[in-house]
Amino acid sequence: MLQSKLFGKTLKEPPKDEVSINAIFLTRGGFVDKLTAGVYTYLPLGLRVLNKVKQIVREEMDAISGQEILMPAIQPKEIWQTTGRWTDPGKEVMFQFKGRSDKEFGLGWTHEEVVTPLVKKFVSSYKDLPVYLYQIQDKFRSEPRAKSGLMRGIEFSMKDLYSFHRDEKDLAAYYEQALAAYQKVFSRCGLDALITEASGGSFSKYSHEFQVLTNYGEDTIFYCPNCGYAQNKEITEIKAGHKCPKCQTEKIKEGKAIEVGNIFQLKTKYSEPFKLEYVDENGKRKPVIMGCYGIGPSRVMGAVVEIFHDDKGIVWPESIAPFKVHLLQIGQDEAIEKKAQVVYNELLKQKIEVLFDDRPDATAGQKFADADLIGIPNRLVVSAKTGDKIEFKKRSEKESVLVSLAELVRKIEN
């Protein structure tokens, strides 16, 4: 991609009033644009990041036999009345409105009311179970206070997976698989997520949150720095300073954290109101046992920025960076231009994602500052100074090295 053609521009100054790191850097870097509080446009750069997070999620959900579907955001009132959630908490969290003929609708803020009747249409026997369905879709929640950039929106990206089982044992086994898959998702995104025991809220008593320690977190958790055992403050019985009840070695610490994922054992909470049942080997009707599993890709993106940045800008982990390589051409004479073009073409040939700063009017200082701000993990410079070679520097490091084109391709591939 040629930077001269890239839609969006970097900003020298942070947007007024904005305090959260992710809002400041994502806006300044030209990743997102705020339309109104809690509602963002993803510009080309930002969409690439978001899509990479989604793709990692997708791969890990597929790996635990998830099948991707896409459910509607617009949902009729009736399905929500079945569970009573049209009024509680629907009146509070749901955007509700009327269509033609006064038919009432709401925007989806979770999808149990859609997925449960859906599964009922196709599942009738124990032979049809288990089923694992997921989607990646924007959720809408009328939050009392949208804030902190991507951290809490009223429209935000979410992956929700729903599992359907014949008994609790099968659910418990899958729950463990999902837990492991979630850890993989977050570690692939560069995040160290603590599996945190939490209240199930209105869902159930059995839930785990995936919490990433950061000062900008909204939750407070107590955790063990040694074994990673953690509990949300809302339910905790453990206290800071006490020995970890699990490993008995370290003292429990208190910290701010952001919730990037949450998994629940729903059991029959939704299968019962919708009468989702199956017939077992003995011809007996039984309720289907359910679980649900959520990850917020947009919140993951925000959390990554909160954690991976310095005073100059973002430092993306390779796995979700908008591009793998940022190639800067410093100087405008023909020889340099030619050389940069050769490097660019070679990278494209090697199928390495590259953003080429070919802007003729930008000075060296501007290009370096923008590269730091945007935070692509590998920076290449071609200039009069680099001679036959190319300067290579990681965003996360200070030192640069001069390498040949061939060495370079190897270095980036590793």
Added chain:
RNA sequence: CGGGGUGUAGCGUAAUUGGUUAUCGCGCACGCUUCGGGUGCGUGAGAUUCCGGGUUCGAGUCCCGGCACCCCGACCA
């Protein structure tokens, strides 16, 4: 929903007790300059001062009402 803060050009801002044609920087356009850390100089375009009402000879500035954004709290499957 309670508390606090802020609304002036695409972005960031200045404007005395209410007083001329609303300031400066960034960005943008043009010219020169410069070319390894937001280079320097010049010229130019760009504004319903959040919206509505009021006071006044005169309102960005004062008063009333509303809206939006940010922060704290409440809330948060």
